[in-house]
Amino acid sequence: MIVAEQKPLEEIKAMLNGAHKVLVVGCGTCVTVCFAGGAREAAILAASLRMATRLDGDPKEVSDVTVQRQCEWEYLDAIRDRIGEVDAVLSLGCGVGVQALAERFPEARVLPGLNTLFMGLPLEPGVWAERCAGCGDCILDETFGICPIARCAKQLLNGPCGGVQIVDGRARCELSQETDCAWALIVERAMRAGQLEKLLQIRAPKNWATARDGGQRKVVREDLRLPVHRTDDGRETTGDVSALP
């Protein structure tokens, strides 16, 4: 899931400067399960903002609504009327949700209420850790299911660096004694599988063009695309031909 955390209330209040009516928009997917921007968090933030701005002597009208997924147009269209009623929209979605709202409602002042952090998983209730960097060229088959791109600070491909520290019998990263050395984990798993020799193979430098270094990425699946039609007024639209007027 995408893991995020809420910005400090002071920062959010500063962002909302000049807006009287505010709509907090939660998202029912990733940020709900990491307790950063679901319906509950949206209601808590809306109540906090109402109270905080009253105490500041500039009471704002803050309401909240949560959509199932902020990153899909269909769910955003359901709250179009609510967006039109307010001076500012405070998104509690990830960065994708914020941009989807801004793109779908060009006239709206859309602001981010969260800092989007990483793709990861909950290790235990209340603790999340990064697991995938979205590099676009997965090598987990070669690294025994442990990603050195997301989990090694140096993104090394051929074994650990010299900074490994042994703390309480475990190999830890030199940047943080709480972080396992990803390469130590890979070696441990290779040994358990009796395939340590596989790690002797030298991996060539990674082609980062598939990662963000290649610029903004896009996936196109022709088999899933709908035919494009031109309407009488010149707009392009996709959809069922028979449904066109």
Added chain:
Amino acid sequence: MVEEVFEPEIVAFCCHYCAYGAADLAGNLRIQYPANVKIVRLPCTGKLDVLLVLEALEAGADGVMVAGCLEGDCHFREGNLNAKRRVAYARHLLQQIGLEAERVEMFTLSSAMGRQFAEAATEMTERIRTLGPSPLKSGNGFSREEVKDDRRRTETAGRD
């Protein structure tokens, strides 16, 4: 001229298995506790949501007390410990909002502790009396009715 005494309004979220019984026992034993404390019964303080605390304060409560079982004695094993962490989080939110964290407090007691419930209610009432009325009550905001309207506007759109 008679000086008007500030009478705080305090919402007490009480666990059915302990504090609620303790309040009942206090009544049976004819132990008086301040009428400022208004009790809301929860099946367990583990049911407490931070939002409940904020809603109480927003609607005009001067203080909120949460009363659960003694640590280690929760009927549902650890609901009271969950509540304890949530109360700590609510106090952190209060500070961000600009309210005194002391307006929210957690107490633990058993259903046999009627006197201690009365003492906790008195302690909380005196604490809030010292702090003074909630600054949210002073004029420049919304009325309670408007707050209720806002809450009705909390909804989930476009669910599958």
